[in-house]
Amino acid sequence: MTNSKVREPLFHITKRDNITTKKSILIRVIAVFFSLLLLCVVCAIVGGEGIDVVLGALFDGAFGSERKIWITLQDTALLLGVSLALIPAFKMKFWNLGGNGQILISCLMAVVCMKFFGGKIPDWSVWILMAVLCIAAGAVWALIPAIFKAIFNTNESLFTLMLNYVAQFLVGYFVVTWSTSGSNVLTPFDQGTLPVLGNQYLLTILVIVISTVVMTIYLGKSKQGYELSVVGESQNTAKYVGINVRKVIIRTMAISGAMCGIVGLLLAGAIEHTMSESIAKNMGFTAIMATWLGHCNPIMVILTSFLITFLNRGMVSVRMELNLTSDAIGNVCIALAYFIIIASEFFITYKVKSPIFDKIAALIPKRKKAVKEVSEQEVVNEQSTQETSAKADDLVVESATDQTNATDAQSDDKQEGGEQ
Amino acid sequence: MNNTVALELKNITKSFSGKVANDNVSMTLNEGEILAILGENGSGKTTLMNMISGIYYPDSGQIFIRGQEASITSPHDAFRYKIGMIHQHFKLVDVFSAVENIILGVKDGKKYNVKEAAKRIEKIVAQYGFDIDINKKIYDMSVSEKQTVEIIKVLYRGADILILDEPTAVLTPQEIDKLFTVLKNMRKDGKSIIIITHKLNEVMEISDRVTILRKGQYIGTVETANTSEEQLTEMMVGEKIQLNIDRPIVENKQLRLKIENLSLIHDKIKMLDEISFDVFSGEILGIAGIAGSGQKELLETIAGLNKPTTDSKIDYYAPDSDKSDSLIGKSPNEIRELGVRLSFVPEDRLGMGLVANMNIIDNMMLRSYRKGKSMFVDRKTPHDLANSIIESLKVVTPNEYTAVRKLSGGNIQKILVGREIASAPTVLMAAYPVRGLDINSSYTIYSLLNEQKQNGVAVIFVGEDLDVLLELCDRIVVVAGGKVTGVVDGRTADKRSLGALMTKTEKYQQEEIKEEKQND
Structure with a gap:
């Protein structure tokens, strides 16, 4: 039936037209499982302990005590806050890499308020002043590249990235200037700090929860949220229906920066009560991954932020448990875990088939294989109801005439049938 | 016209992510004929031709070239079998001249010699009656000239079987006439030509036979001389269709x-x-x-x-x-x-x-x-x-x-x-x-x-x-x-x-x- 003379490619990679929510969740859960497994195995080998010990330490670090749980929740909230700032920008295809800078400049404002007004004017007025200044500072830090992008079409990635360093050195300068101990560390302020609700973590969590709700509604239901998605998807369409693209870019970035400002406000005003060059803990970058893995969807980003925070906090205790002196192993392990999770996105977008898989499948008892085939068939059926077919693939291959058909989309349902 | 088969497809099937683009298609191309492949958009014409020119590989089925079973896995393979395809979208280097574009990527083992190549190209131009200045840069050329360069490129590489994907879509009536003259000259020279199109009048004018595809299925092949536009449309669409477009008259224009x-x-x-x-x-x-x-x-x-x-x-x-x-x-x-x-x-x-x-x-x-x-x-x-x-x-x-x-x-x-x-x-x-x-x-x-x-x-x-x-x-x-x-x-x-x-x-x-x- 098939032409036996021809080498079949080892892997057939086809773009999926559709994937059921169930299947995509399954793929992600499997990825998280494997990433944890790999992380534990590597740590176990390096540390010379059992996998169970590593796994225990990992969960202990994140959830070992009531305090640890609260900190994990607070850190998740902070990372989620920064991601919430990135979501509107990324949906607009404006690559805001300046989260760190926007947080830092906001922290600086919080410290200014605590230093100069704390104890001198009523606490509630300091809080309001601090909130306004922090949010404004974050917004301004994002507006600078936005305005340049809107008017001169400068590259926003470089611009926002560079502003991180400006903010970082400004903070560094004022830390040294205002430091009284001579150690170049700013001692935490005790006046003018944000109020404590219940316990010291609750305010941050509450603010971020409210922000998440507001941002979800803003993106999903408001006219402005709709406009920014149109601009992100196609500037031509936006112009065609008369959307003022410049205005949308500037407005959205102001919101993005303001959200980073809120995170800075919480970080310096409610949590640390001081600032340092590294106060943002690189969340501006970590949040990029949380946002991306969460497909710019606030609800999904809650999960990815939590996962990333869990890994980070868990690894701290794994390192202590295994007496790993260097940071490197911990970072490598986390990177490996991320890598697998990110790679899972590939399997959500593409379907991979290979003769090797078929051979493996043949070894597995029949019942399971039948189940697998049914699910494959379902996917196929769903696809055939769409009229799109493989037009996209078609075009790509067409435009690359002089290339081989390495990534050729050969669906081999028939061949599979023949082999049984 | 002789009836030696130049190219034969047997039961070709190809699907993309579960959607069948070609379903069990069989057809033949005789030597020295112009075969039109007729079908609506999405009927699988281009996919089928891409399998002949080595861009796709069929899921199943066989291709015979001059009686020999062939396995065409790349455009390079296709040229070995003397098959050349002229795509709808041209693939030329804008800042190069026609000659440079034509000899680009030719691996004949000989030394790179533009002058000698130009002589050979001139010969092809004269032989088939192309109207082109081969030293002109591509960016100075009209769409029709660019298409001519693509055709010469394929001929220069020695193709005997030419496939043209919707060649007339971008041309004016006058340019179409010129193209058809050239195609007829090539037929006289014994080349086999496949032309993909969905314009009926062109099919009637240029082709010897017509193969019709509909929704990836092979519908049939007819001799152009024995058919009519109405019959072809019916085969193509699957139902009788009134081909006239209304033009109501509206009074009181403002x-x-x-x-x-x-x-x-x-x-x-x-x-x-x-x-x-x-x-x-x-x-x-x-x-x-x-x-x-x-x-x-x-x-x-x-x-x-x-x-x-x-x-x-x-x-x-x-x-x-x-x-x-x-x-x-x-x-x-x-x-x-x-x-x-x-x-x-x-x-x-x-x-x-x-x-x-x-x-x-x-x-x-x-x-x-x-x-x-x-x-x-x-x-x-x-x-x-x-x-x-x-x-x-x-x-x-x-x-x-x-x-x-x-x-x-x-x-x-x-x-x-x-x-x-x-x-x-x-x-x-x-x-x-x-x-x-x-x-x-x-x-x-x-x-x-x-x-x-x-x-x-x-x-x-x-x-x-x-x-x-x-x-x-x-x-x-x-x-x-x-x-x-x-x-x-x-x-x-x-x-x-x-x-x-x-x-x-x-x-x-x-x-x-x-x-x-x-x-x-």
Whole structure:
């Protein structure tokens, strides 16, 4: 039936037209499982302990005590806050890499308020002043590249990235200037700090929860949220229906920066009560991954932020448990875990088939294989109801005439049938 | 004609992510014949040819070349079997001359020698009667010349079996004549030629036999001499179809748009050059021209997307009113605020008219989401509109929550046109509204346009198929190189005269651009 003379490619990679929510969740859960497994195995080998010990330490670090749980929740909230700032920008295809800078400049404002007004004017007025200044500072830090992008079409990635360093050195300068101990560390302020609700973590969590709700509604239901998605998807369409693209870019970035400002406000005003060059803990970058893995969807980003925070906090205790002196192993392990999770996105977008898989499948008892085939068939059926077919693939291959058909989309349902 | 088989396909099947593009197709190509492959868009013509030229590999089935079973896994393989394909989109290096492009990538083991190659190319040019200067750079060439280079490229590599994918789509009637002469010369020389097309008159004119595909299935092969356009259409579409386009006459026409002296300069190049014409309600005004003659810019400028020069004039006359509003320098929003109901179906449907990744409802909202003072969008009204368009225009979609990019070309266009008509326009502009659509969808669009015309809408229709323009439009404005070269009556004009107008200033224009470049 098939032409036996021809080498079949080892892997057939086809773009999926559709994937059921169930299947995509399954793929992600499997990825998280494997990433944890790999992380534990590597740590176990390096540390010379059992996998169970590593796994225990990992969960202990994140959830070992009531305090640890609260900190994990607070850190998740902070990372989620920064991601919430990135979501509107990324949906607009404006690559805001300046989260760190926007947080830092906001922290600086919080410290200014605590230093100069704390104890001198009523606490509630300091809080309001601090909130306004922090949010404004974050917004301004994002507006600078936005305005340049809107008017001169400068590259926003470089611009926002560079502003991180400006903010970082400004903070560094004022830390040294205002430091009284001579150690170049700013001692935490005790006046003018944000109020404590219940316990010291609750305010941050509450603010971020409210922000998440507001941002979800803003993106999903408001006219402005709709406009920014149109601009992100196609500037031509936006112009065609008369959307003022410049205005949308500037407005959205102001919101993005303001959200980073809120995170800075919480970080310096409610949590640390001081600032340092590294106060943002690189969340501006970590949040990029949380946002991306969460497909710019606030609800999904809650999960990815939590996962990333869990890994980070868990690894701290794994390192202590295994007496790993260097940071490197911990970072490598986390990177490996991320890598697998990110790679899972590939399997959500593409379907991979290979003769090797078929051979493996043949070894597995029949019942399971039948189940697998049914699910494959379902996917196929769903696809055939769409009229799109493989037009996209078609075009790509067409435009690359002089290339081989390495990534050729050969669906081999028939061949599979023949082999049984 | 001899009947030796040059190429034979047996039971070729190919599918993409579960969707069958070619289903068990078998066909033959004889030596020294021109075989037309006829089928609607999406019938699998190009996929089938791509398997012969080594771009795809069939899932199952066999290919025989001159009686030998062949396995063609790359375009390089295809050339070994002396098969060459001329694609719809040319693949040439712009800054190279024709000769350089032709010899690019030829691995014949000989030393690279441009002069000797040029001699061989000259011989091919003379032999088949091509009309081309082979030392000209590609960026100076017209579409037809570029196509010629592609054909010579394939011949230079020694192809005996040539496949041309929709070669006439981009050519004027005169250029099509030239191409057909060359093809006939090649046939005389014993070359076997496959020509993919969906234009029936060309099939009748050039081919010896016709193979018809429909929805990936092989329908049949007929001798051109023994068939008729009606029979071919029926085979192609699967049902009898009335091929005539209506052209109702509307009384009481009113001046709707007066365009005077419209010029547009973009990157120092004059895209539009002192264009003047009137648009009346109750008529379809066709705009004809070679691709890239300024049609796109013209419509976009009227829609307020481009800023024309200051002495340009676009005046809009509201129905039953003598007062006019100038649209010059106004953004699409400002035009709408004036109360001008201007609808525009742009050429780039997914990149401009719609948002590919959004669902049908959100695409409906594009025009109307601003309505009302609330800061939240109202999705109820667009939802109803989406449902009514899906129902009235018979859009094939799983539901209204499907992203428009997942729909077929015809359905995408129905969504777009449906939305634009929903706002009850007074002016409706449509750029290439039937490009890539199957016959049934095309006729749906024509009748929608006619309906609007009868409702007293001024319709501007930019088209590429001259037959359609001549059947559908009341008047036709011909543009060439950004200038209006003629306004003709759609009822009396003929294809040749349109073709002549379309190329009228082309040479002059090119020289002008060249001069401008030198001045820079």
